[in-house]
Every structure is written in C-alpha cells, then in structure tokens.
Amino acid sequence: MGKVSTFSPAQQAENTPSKIVVALERLSEAFRVLLWQEATQYGLSPIQIQVLTFLLHYPEEQRTVTSLALYFNMTKATISDAVKSLEQKNYLVRKPSQTDTRSHSLHLLKEGRAIAKKVEHFAAPMQEAVAASPAKEQGVLLEQLMQLIYQLNQQEVITHQPxxxxxxxxxxxxKGPYCEELGISLKQGNLRVDCPVFEAKG
Structure with a gap:
C-alpha cells in the first residue's frame, strides 16, 4: 500500500509536515495569481515579467540565458523563447559578452526598463503580509524557509542557490554563524537568500 497523500485532509489532520507542505502550496498559488494578474495587465507572460525584473537588478555577467535558466529552474529553450518575445517588443537587446565571446548578455532598452519598474512590484501584497509580523518572527521564518530551500537543493529538486x-x-x-566576507553576524534576519558576494563552496 502506498503512502497517504499529503493533500488528503485526513492525512493533514494528523500530520504537521503535511499541513506545512499544503500551506506552502497555497503560498505558491498566491504568487502565481499575483504574477498572472500583472502579466495580463501588461500583455506579458509570467516568465517575461520575471526576466524583466531580473535584468533590472542583476549585474551584466549574470544577465545571460544560461544564468536565467539556472535562477528560475527552467530550460534554456523556455528562457530563450521569453527573451525572443521581449526582443520583439523592443524591451531588450542581446550584446556580445565582454568576458565570453561565445555568449551574449541581455540589456534592457528604455521602454523595457520602464515596464520592468512597473511590473516588479507584483509581489507587494505578499511582502506586506510578511512585514505585518514582528521582526523576530520574520527572522525565524526566514531561517526555516532557507533551511528548507537548502535541503531541496541538496536533494537536487532545485538548482544551486546563491x-x-x-x-x-x-x-x-x-557567537553563532557569521559571514567572513562581510564581517557580519548571520543570525536569522541577517541571512541572505540571494547574496551579491556569494561564492560557492569549493
């Protein structure tokens, strides 16, 4: 006999991990709803919004199809299709990489930057909901979520996380965990999900 489904109400009633998994699924649904609402408003696909937002904030060496595919856990083909569509809308252009002549970096054009600044706030309702909790609780939640992400990464469910x-x-x-590069304590609220000085363990 197989395992009882996490999504069975009877299983959830007696199993806390199942309740947490279902709660996380509901949050992912909220994220998708917000993304689709923004996408519909501006005539974009959800991944196009995510690509525009990424290009708005990340350095040139990371603005490649390969980096985007890794970051969003998608295939290069899927990202390439999104990029091609954004090129056709005159939101971005490809330029030969300064560090790798075989690669191209992606650059937002004026209109692309303007639309990116509009759509990047799609997750604001979720941020407001989190911000309503006391700072200490936010720190605890952050650490717990990062531990979960780390475990899923170790199981190769998701790609390497910076x-x-x-x-x-x-x-x-x-005195607890700390960052040798930045010289700061990494107690809960100081932890970083996406750090600009990240360096993979050797």
Missing part, C-alpha cells in the same frame, strides 16, 4: 548556507564565506563561531 545563499548563506551554500556559501564559502559562511562560518560558525562561538
């Missing part, structure tokens, strides 16, 4: 637990600079001392 966060503290995977980083060469993450260390533990008598």
């Amino acid at each position: 966060m503290c637990f995977n980083c060469e600079h993450y260390a533990s001392g008598r």
